[in-house]
Structures are given as structure tokens and as C-alpha cells.
Amino acid sequence: MKVTIIHGQNHKESSYHAGRFFIEQLNDVEDIHEFFLPKDLPAFCMGCYRCMHEGEDHCPHYQYLKPITKAIESSDLLIFTTPVYCLHVSASMKALLDHYFTWWYTHRPKAIMYKKQAIIISSGAGAGMKSTIKDIKTSLSHWGISNIKTCGFRSQAIHWNEVNEKNKQNIQKKLIHIAHSLKQPHITIKIKIMFMMMRFMQIKKWSACQKDYDYWKEQGWLNHKRPWKLYE
Ligand SMILES: Cc1cc2nc3c(=O)[nH]c(=O)nc-3n(C[C@H](O)[C@H](O)[C@H](O)COP(=O)(O)O)c2cc1C
Incomplete structure (x- = not known):
């Protein structure tokens, strides 16, 4: 299994x-791509819309996105880790998700996403893990990923070595359970319905831009082709 982990x-x-511990529980890992934010993407989306109108390789930050995109595309499992910052994801993680907004169903979803699995791991001192996980889960669902596991935990600490042993054991138990429950991705009916709703919008030419419409047409999705059919 090929894995991309984004911190x-x-x-x-x-x-x-927690993310590294999770990887250690997987027994068939053949390749790991690891990224740290903001080191590997030290920029915010500027809202220039070049990705939308000209293509994702026209993003001013493409030099940073290129290796991340390549790793995500080639991986079977995506792991996202984030601390809770003010009840939400870190700004760096949000910046990453913003850079991939053209991958949303509304625009130009990638067929390859339908066969991926993802896990979102979030650590907060006390509260906000749920809303933090949701920040990432929303994007991943809109990319077309059905199989998303989550693990939010209360660290009650600033540093890992301050997390008490009992707490660590509980986190690890949870992660071991998730690692063992990974199975062949199953594409949910919800994801299919979302896709069909967006397809309807494209057919009606309610596309956000011409490039989106052309993309759906090229994929054959306005006819009988469906992205998940490649993997079912
Ligand atoms: C800017 C900032 C905001 C934070 N906001 C929250 C918060 O809203 N809720 C919470 O439980 N912890 C909050 N924390 C604490 C961290 O989420 C917590 O220490 C977490 O375990 C850090 O994860 P890390 O060790 O992977 O960085 C905040 C920390 C920082 C630096």
C-alpha cells in the first residue's frame, strides 16, 4: 500500500x-510520502483563480503543490494530522485544502479519488477535535473519497512527552483498531448522489466556468461513464 501523510x-x-504510530500498525506499506506544513507549502491561496480558468499547473504555488499532488494521486491511503487551533484545523492545513478547491465535485473531481481511503487524526488539549476533523473531512468528501476514518483525541498537553501514559494507550488502542479495520474501499451511495447532483448542474450548464464543463464532457461523465466504475 502506498501512503501519503500530511502534517x-x-x-x-x-x-x-499519532500519525506515525498509525503507519507502524499497517503491515503492507511499500511507500511513504511525508509532508509538513507550512514547510512544504509556505503560501496561502491568493484567490487568483488561475487553477480554475487555466489549470492547476498555473497556480503561482505549483512548485510546492506538484510533489504533494503527485504523492496524493499515487497513494492508496491518505493520512492527515493536525493540532486543534481555535477549534479548527491549523492555518497551514486550511491553506493546503484551499489550494485544492478545483478538486471538488463542483469543479473538476479526479476519478482516482474514488478508490482512496483516508484517515484524519486531530489532537487538541481539551476540545474542538470534532469541528477540526470536519474541516478536513468536508474537503475529502468533496474530492470524492468515501472511506474516511477519523481519530480525534484529547492530549491535555502541549508536548507529546507530557501526554499521560493512560491517555497514550487509549489513543494507540483507537489507532490500532482503525488500522485493522481498513478494507477494500466501498463507494457510498451518498458520494454517488453528490456526484449525480453535480452532473445535473454541468448538464444544465450551471458550471462555474467553461473549463469545468469541458472537463466533465472529456471524462464522459455527461454520458454514461462514472468515475467509480473503474474501481467497482
Ligand atoms: C494557536 C493555538 C490554538 C489552540 N487552540 C486549541 C483549541 O481550540 N482547543 C484545544 O483543545 N486545544 C487548543 N490548542 C492546544 C493544542 O491543540 C494541543 O496542545 C494539541 O495537542 C497540539 O497538537 P500537536 O502536539 O500535534 O501540535 C491550541 C494551541 C495553539 C498553539
């Missing part, structure tokens, strides 16, 4: 360690 922070503390 919403540069430091190696609670969410980092």
Missing part, C-alpha cells in the same frame, strides 16, 4: 506521533 504542523508532537 498540519512542522513540529513532531502529539498529532505527528
